[in-house]
Amino acid sequence: MLPLGEVGFAEATWIMVVKSLVIFAIIFGILPILTVVERKLIGRFQHRYGPNRVGPFGILQPLADVGKLISKESFRPANAISTLFVLGPLLPVLSGVLALAIIPWGDVQNGVGFYGIDVPIGILYFFAVGSIAFYGLVLGGWSSGSKYSLLGAMRSAAQLISYEVSMGLALLGVVMMAGSLSLVDAVHAQGQVWYIVPQFVGFLIFMLAGFAETNRTPFDMPEADAELVQGFMTEYGGMRFGSFLLVEYMEILVVSGIAAALFLGGWMGPGPSFLDPIWMLVKMFALVFVFIWVRATLPRLRYDQLMGLGWKVLLPLATLNVLVTAILVVVT
Amino acid sequence: MSDGDGNGFDPKSASYLDSIEVIEVQRGPNPGGVGGAYRAFGETLRGLKTTMARLIEGPLTIEYPEEKTPVYPRFRGRHKLHKFEDSGLEKCVGCSLCAAACPADCIRVVAAENIPGDRVSAGERYAAVYEINLSRCIFCGYCEIACPFDAITMGHDYEMADYDRGDLIFTKEMLLAEPIERTPLKSEGE
Amino acid sequence: MSAKEVTIVVDGREVSAVEGEMLHDAARKGDVEIPVFCYEPKLGEPVGACRMCLVEIEGIPKLQTSCSTPVRDGMVVHTRTEQVKHAQNAVVEFLLVNHPLDCPVCDKGGECPLQDITMGWGPGKSRVIDEKRHFQKPIELSPLVAIDRERCILCYRCVRFSQEVSEDSQLQLLDRGDRTFVGTFDDRPYVAPFHGNITDICPVGALTSYTYRFRARPWDIEQAGSVCTLCPSQCNVSFTVRDEKVKRVITRDNHDVDDGWLCDRGRYGFEMFEAEERIAGPRLKGGAEVEWDEAIAAAAAGLRAAGGEVAAIVGDASNEEGYLVGRLLREGLGSNDVDSRQSRGFSRAAVVRLAQPDLTIKVREIDDADVILVAGTDPLHSSPILDLRVRKAIRRNGARLVVATERPTALDGGAEAIARYAPGGATHFLSELAAAVGGAENVASPLAESLRGAEKVVVIWGERIAREGDGAATALLDLADACGVAGAEGAGLLEVPDVTNARGLREAGCLPDAGPGLGAELAGGRSTEQIRAGLISGEIKSLLLFGADPLRDFPDTPAWEEALTAADHIVCFSMHENATTAKADVVFPLETHAEKDGTVTHPDGRLQRVRPSASRPGIVQSNIVILSLLAETLDLSTGIDSQPTAFAALTEAVPFYSSITEEKIGGQGIRWQETEAASTIPTPDGGALSSEPTTSATGEGLALGTYRDLWAGPITELNPPLQFLTPQQRLEISPADAARLDLKQGDVVRVGQNGSSVEAHVLIKERMSEGTVFLAEGVQGGNANALLNGGPVWVEIQKLSGVDA
Structure with missing residues (x-):
């Protein structure tokens, strides 16, 4: 047994290996599409087409991008700390992939759970694993030996601390209502009503914190191109830079997945049960769309506004939400 | 810079304050506090609506090499x-x-x-x-x-x-x- | 000047002017511009023909021409009244009745006084709807100048130039009324040595040079002021440069030097800068083009190998270059064998005496001379612009001219007395003349008649007489003494040297017996003739030629041929390929006067600056830099790396140049005699000059005299537009001698002497004295230098073919 405490449901090891590979393959198939979808959507939001030159409708654009990134020199600055500099982009990839494991794509069907693994401490796992990504950013930024990178990394750390707290508190309401930390259980608990309805405030806070977690507008402070020339990524090029980019999209998917599972009823939807993963994907993409929509709309916050929002608005709101939920849970 | 000659003006003197026309600056509501957060949320939604409207309108691009903008007869080209x-x-x-x-x-x-x-x-x-x-x-x-x-x-x-x-x-x-x-x-x- | 100062009022401004000055010039001093077409002070008296300069003068009912109205004290003049404007409008409108409006095609467009005046003072529109007059579009006035008679506004400027300045009287206004046009008798081409000036003074595009026709527009070009170094006149010129190439040469007025004129040699002699024969980089023997360091190493090795048995001859060079060559030889190679003359010359003692400031005249003072003596030179051939200067003095200021030469000169027509002496007899004749002025009765008495008692006597003498030795200098100084030249205001001597910068090179140290500044006597230096002898005898092993071409320019070509063949090593700086460069082991390219940066000294002591105007071809470098690199390779550290450092070193070495700076030279130059350091010129030491004339032998046959033709040499051979002027070798002979030898005009003869001979066509000249014949030096076929092997020469003439045989 895996040393992850008490696991709700576990299959034979070979099935788990196959599941992992399938999920991995699907997510890594989706990621490139996500990049081109984002660019095309942003284009549409701005009255234009977005990439449409490579392949029909520009769908081969990601191939060209990856080809370009791979063929570029993996440049390393002279005063960078070499091992850490190389490690920087790897840690976030690891964290993203690990976090993918707990996203539930469906219930147990024919003896196979439609998820990587159902750990009873799912949400804690998500926070624990998700935070590893920040080590990557901080290490990468610091080891680059550049002031911009370092500043970007420091901002990432500060942002993480500020928003992780609210994010955790926002999910606490769901946990209290579902009575479990497991995501599968949480989905099951939404049989009557999706938690977005009772936990609307929690959903909002989670999404806002999610933007911050993924370094997306309006909280893309760490990489603020205008002032920090891409923050911790300044000195990265080629595929190392590419993996940072990849992680960003992976994190979007993870956050969307968690939000879909915890607030939008997960895989549940009309139709036969084999459509469950499709429903899950649809909900995730709906949230991804929100990510893109927000990026097309909002400007970047100033650093003090970012901190103010995190500590002065989100944190009290989340605490209040937890309190109210707790009272309601106890009362009902 | 000496103020002994009596000709220099004192910005704090009553006569000076009377002599100038005071215009009240129009300010919006305080951006901070709960109200500010609420208004910011509202404005954000309005922004989202605006961008969504652009999405629905569709692109205005003229796809240059295939399509060309016609020029005026007095256009100064080659x-x-x-x-x-x-x-x-x-x-x-x-x-x-x-x-x-x-x-x-x-x-x-x-x-x-x-x-x-x-x-x-x-x-x-x-x-x-x-x-x-x-x-x-x-x-x-x-x-x-x-x-x-x-x-x-x-x-x-x-x-x-x-x-x-x-x-x-x-x-x-x-x-x-x-x-x-x-x-x-x-x-x-x- | 003793002229009275008067005050006039022009357009309400008080202007002080000199009495007798023309109103137009006086108004200009008060910054009032009065438009003119025909008025040009350079051309002499105003004619008032164009009526453009009409102004209103209070007290005179009708408008007056300001170009021909002298100012009077208290005159009140208006140039902007309605009446004046009306008149100006009318004049411009009348001029444009027949002037074609083909400005876009016309070469003058953009620098055209008619355009400017029409824009500034014209009515703006014409009421004339009739057909304009038509002539055949440009026709050849000369092979160099095109005339478009439609554009001519009949201002007379070119005709006046031809009649009154160059006095060739070839241009005339022909026909009458609106058919009037400028032309020559019988449509002959207008060929004269100064005729290019008419394109400069033409106020419209009627006269244009073929060489500049359609080459550039005023906004395509830059004007670069410099000095022409094609002859000792050192006229101030302005190069018209387009795309870093010289496209035209025009005058740059400097009344102290050229009076605003330019000869055709200087005006059209620029295409040779880009001739195919131009050397565009250093070469070794056989024509192999090499890089600079290799060439410099080769030259230095050859010079060093001679172990002090080295000589240098400087020809066409600036003061700085001459100074550097002198230092290179004396300090770098330990040899005093430096010379800048083509043949024998005066000793240091004579040079010092003749260089004294109180003996030298300023060119401008020729204008006011009482009597001008031209001795032993023909200015037209040797220093053309002096010819115009002398004519001006005679025509406008009533100067009297006396000519004493061996060969008839272009100035003979205006001379009061003329004497011809035998070739090589200048010393004898001048000492006779000195005696005659002093009262003696001899052959020179008719000339002495004119000179005696005159206050301002100007003697223009040719350096050629120096070939007769110091005796000539003695005679010249005696003559100057007899005429009371020394110290007299407006009287003095002016040399016409053989090479452009002869005076500057002598003063910069290119003499065998004197270093820079004509300082103390140096012993052991060889002169040009001795260098030749030294080369033949093997005493000199290596030769440095800087801008000198002995095989064309120096007397006794066969001996030079032998000398150059005998030399172990020859380093030659030359602009173009020639017979001498073919013999050189290392050839360095020489800069032209459009590329060079340096100073030259006019025969009257004026230092002028030659400024780089055009780009150098190929890898040609500044000669100063090359010389100093060469010196460095020979372990001589000169501290010179550019023209400014070279000039600083020169002024330090030459005491009487010491207060001259490049700022003082400016655009017009400065005479060192007029600076405070002039007194530092060495004074003549007591010893008398040797006075024996070298001429004593008599010979059989006809005495041969030679002269350097204005058009002989690369100037015509390498300039395609001037090629039609390339002189043929002609044997000039008196009618009596021709009859005796049964020669007719145009016969081909062989002129022989002591084994060498040249072929020539017979030219019978009335004014030749019997017993002498003349041949030209430097011409391509039959260079007379081949016959001059020292001293007077007697030749035999053999008829080869007759014109009507």
Whole structure:
């Protein structure tokens, strides 16, 4: 047994290996599409087409991008700390992939759970694993030996601390209502009503914190191109830079997945049960769309506004939400 | 800087404050606090609505190489040199006035004398070398205005990009040749 | 000047002017511009023909021409009243009745006074709807100048130039009324040595040079002021440069030097800068083009190998270059064998005496001379612009001219007395003349008649007489003494040297017996002739030629041929390929006067600056830099790396140049005699000069005299527009001698002497004295230098073919 405490449901090891590979393959198939979808959507939001030159409708654009990134020199600055500099982009990839494991794509069907693994401490796992990504950013930024990178990394750390707290508190309401930390259980608990309805405030806070977690507008402070020339990524090029980019999209998917599972009823939807993963994907993409929509709309916050929002608005709101939920849970 | 002479003004004196007209600055509501957060949320939603509306409207792009914006008849594009239609002689006599008028100094004319049996232009002289460095040209059209023989005019072609700067120096032969009409012209009233 | 200062009022401004000055010039001092077409002070008296300069003068009812109205005290003049404007408008409108409006085609467009005046003072539109007059479009006035008679506004300027300045009287206004046009009798081409000036003074595009026709527009070009170094006149010129190439040469007025004129040699002699024969980089023997360091190493190795047995001859060079060559030889190679003369010359003692400031005249003072003596030179051939200067003095200021030469000169027509002496007899004749002025009765008495008692006597003498030795200097100094030249205001001597910068090179140290500044006597230096002898005898092993072409320019070509063949090593700086460069082991390219940066000294002591105006061809470098690199390779550290450092070193070495700076030279130059350091010139030491004339032998046959033709040499051979002027070798002979030898005009003869001979066409000249014949030096076929092997020469003439045989 895996040393992850008490696991709700576990299959034979070979099935788990196959599941992992399938999920991995699907997510890594989706990621490139996500990049081109984002660019095309942003284009549409701005009255234009977005990439449409490579392949029909520009769908081969990601191939060209990856080809370009791979063929570029993996440049390393002279005063960078070499091992850490190389490690920087790897840690976030690891964290993203690990976090993918707990996203539930469906219930147990024919003896196979439609998820990587159902750990009873799912949400804690998500926070624990998700935070590893920040080590990557901080290490990468610091080891680059550049002031911009370092500043970007420091901002990432500060942002993480500020928003992780609210994010955790926002999910606490769901946990209290579902009575479990497991995501599968949480989905099951939404049989009557999706938690977005009772936990609307929690959903909002989670999404806002999610933007911050993924370094997306309006909280893309760490990489603020205008002032920090891409923050911790300044000195990265080629595929190392590419993996940072990849992680960003992976994190979007993870956050969307968690939000879909915890607030939008997960895989549940009309139709036969084999459509469950499709429903899950649809909900995730709906949230991804929100990510893109927000990026097309909002400007970047100033650093003090970012901190103010995190500590002065989100944190009290989340605490209040937890309190109210707790009272309601106890009362009902 | 001494205030002993009594002529200097004291910004705090009553008479000074009375003498100036005070205009109250119009300010919006306080951006902080719960109200501020609420309003910010509302404004955010409004922003989201605005962008969504753009998405629904659809793109306005003119997909350039396939589609082209039509130009106005007086559009100042690539230059053309002209010949007389009847005699086939060049209108340009190599007077260099275009070069004199050119603010970008991109026209070079070297004149030569016509040989009676083998005339190139109508006058005594003709342009043996007529070059326009289009990488320098600012398309102001002064050359066209300066030309006393209407030998040079600005055409409609704006597609002149090239891979080599040297190729952007247009010679007399290139300027005299009938240009490929690549640019649609705006029709009447468009 | 003793002229009275007067005050006039022009357009309400008080202007002080000199009495007798023309109103136009006076108004200009008050910044009032009065438009003119025909008025040009250079051309002499105003004619008032164009009526453009009409102004209103209070007290005179009708408008007056300001160009021909002298100012009077208290005159009140208006140039902008309605009446004046009306008149100006009318004049311009009338001029444009027949002037074609083909400005875009016309070469003058952009620098055309008619355009400017029409824009500034014209009516703006014409009421004339009739057909303009028509002539055949440009026709050849001369092979160099085209005339477009439609454009001519009949201002008379070119005709006046031809009649009154160059006095060739070839241009005339022909026909009458609106058919009037400028032309020559019988449509002959207008060929004269100064005729290019008419293109400069033409106020419209009627007269244009073929060499500049349609080459550039005023906005395509830059004008670069410099000095022409094609002859000792050192006229101030302005190069018209387009794309870093000289396209035209025009005058740059400097009344102290050229009076605003330019000869055709200087005006059209610029295409040789880009001739195919131009040397565009250093070469080794056989024509192999090499890089600079290799060539300099080769030259230095050859010079060093001679172990002090080295000589240098400097020809066409600036002061700085001459100074550097002198240092290179004396300090770098330990040899005093430096010379800048083509043949024998005066000793240091004579040079010092003749260089004294109180003996030298300023060119401008020729204008006011009482009597001008031209001795032993023909200015037209040797220093053309002096010819115009002398004519001006005679025509405008009533100067009297006396000519004492061996060969008839172009100035003979205006001379009061003429004497011809035998070739090589200058010393004898001048000492006779000195005696005659002093009262003696001899052959020179008719000339002495004119000179005696005159206050301002100007003696223009040719350096050629120095070939007769110091005796000539003695005679010249005696003559100057007899005429009371020394110290007299407006009187003095002026040399016409053989090479452009002869005076500057002598003063910069290119003499065998004197270093820079004509300082103390140096011993052991060889002069040009001795260098030749030294080369033949093997005493000199290596030769440095700087801008000198002995095989064309120096007397006794066969001996030079032998000398150059005998030399172990020859380093030659030359502009073009020639017979001498073919013999050189290392050839360095020489800069032209459009490329050079340096100073030259006029025969009257004026230092002028030659400024670089055009780009150098190929890898040609500054000669100063090359010389200093060469010196460095020879372990001589000169501290010179550019023209300014070279000039600084020169002024330090030459005491009487010491207060001259480049700022003082400016655009017009400065005479060192007029600076405070002039007194530092060495004073003549007591010893008398040797006075024996070298001429004593008599010979059989006809005495041969030679002269350097204005058009002989590379100037015509390498300039395509001037090629039609390339002189043929002609044997000039008196009618009596021709009859005796049965020669007719145009016969081909062989002129032989002591084994060498040249072929020539016979030219019978009335004014030749019997017993002498003349041949030209430097011409391509039959260079007379081949016959001059020292001293007077007697030749035999053999008829080869007759014109009507």
